[in-house]
Amino acid sequence: MIVERIWINNRLRNYNYLIACPQTGEAMALDPLAHQLCLQRAQLRGWEITSILNTHEHPDHTAGNVPLMSMTGAPVLAHHGAQGKIPGMSHALRAGDSVRVGTSVVLKVLDTPGHTRTHVCLLWETETPALFCGDTLFNAGVGNCHNGGHPEALYQTFSTQLACLDESTQVYPGHDYMVNNLEFTLDREPSNQAAAALLERVRDLDPTELPITTLGMEKQINTFFRLSQPEVIERLRDQTPGLAEDPSEEAVFLRLRQLRNDW
Numbered sequence: 179m180i181v182e183r184i185w186i187n188n189r190l191r192n193y194n195y196l197i198a199c200p201q202t203g204e205a206m207a208l209d210p211l212a213h214q215l216c217l218q219r220a221q222l223r224g225w226e227i228t229s230i231l232n233t234h235e236h237p238d239h240t241a242g243n244v245p246l247m248s249m250t251g252a253p254v255l256a257h258h259g260a261q262g263k264i265p266g267m268s269h270a271l272r273a274g275d276s277v278r279v280g281t282s283v284v285l286k287v288l289d290t291p292g293h294t295r296t297h298v299c300l301l302w303e304t305e306t307p308a309l310f311c312g313d314t315l316f317n318a319g320v321g322n323c324h325n326g327g328h329p330e331a332l333y334q335t336f337s338t339q340l341a342c343l344d345e346s347t348q349v350y351p352g353h354d355y356m357v358n359n360l361e362f363t364l365d366r367e368p369s370n371q372a373a374a375a376l377l378e379r380v381r382d383l384d385p386t387e388l389p390i391t392t393l394g395m396e397k398q399i400n401t402f403f404r405l406s407q408p409e410v411i412e413r414l415r416d417q418t419p420g421l422a423e424d425p426s427e428e429a430v431f432l433r434l435r436q437l438r439n440d441w
């Protein structure tokens with residue numbers, strides 16, 4: 179599998195991806211908002227875009243579908259529940275489905291509600307695993323739940339699916355909010371050395387140069403994976419009257435998600 183991460187330099191700081199089979203040169207365009215840029219990049223690499231996949235229904239992920247379809251003839255794959263909400267959608271995905279790219283790449287579909295009710299992540303289950311996580315997991319943060327999502331569903335997705343993946347899994351999110359998210363982690367847990375070191379390293383980097391994190395790193399730098407850290411809980415207590423003596427991880431997650439809304 180070859181991954182081309184494309185920074186499209188818009189206000190929402192989207193990443194688009196091309197996921198290619200090195201054997202055949204076939205490529206999947208993932209959330210190709212900047213459809214022309216995706217097509218140019220594929221041509222530059224000698225790849226043919228043979229499928230389009232959307233992680234979820236938001237227009238900043240789907241608005242490139244129809245033009246890219248008309249230029250490539252590629253089908254559009256998305257969560258089965260998003261039918262009618264996604265332009266050009268032709269193939270419905272369910273948890274456990276396999277999506278093939280060329281002859282050598284197989285991606286497993288995870289049904290990951292929370293940011294929206296109909297969100298999928300793609301998992302490349304190999305010795306060097308990778309997760310394409312749309313707006314579910316960001317570097318050092320999580321997606322919001324403002325537009326059709328639900329924080330409790332997001333917590334369930336985190337605790338029962340993402341937290342269980344191998345720590346070496348590389349993380350490919352749908353947006354770059356790394357600096358802001360690290361600042362939020364440090365606001366919640368000022369003694370977090372790993373987050374402070376990474377922030378120092380990335381603060382002035384161009385988004386095209388930002389490092390790819392792993393789930394193991396996320397568990398160090400992402401406050402939403404650090405729900406039982408005493409410092410996180412103690413600082414939350416100051417802003418959360420009535421927080422239980424020994425709060426559940428879910429209660430901590432939901433309160434952090436609430437605080438992040440106003441950050």
Ligand SMILES: [Zn+2]
Nearest residue numbers: 234236293313
């Ligand atoms: Zn979204």
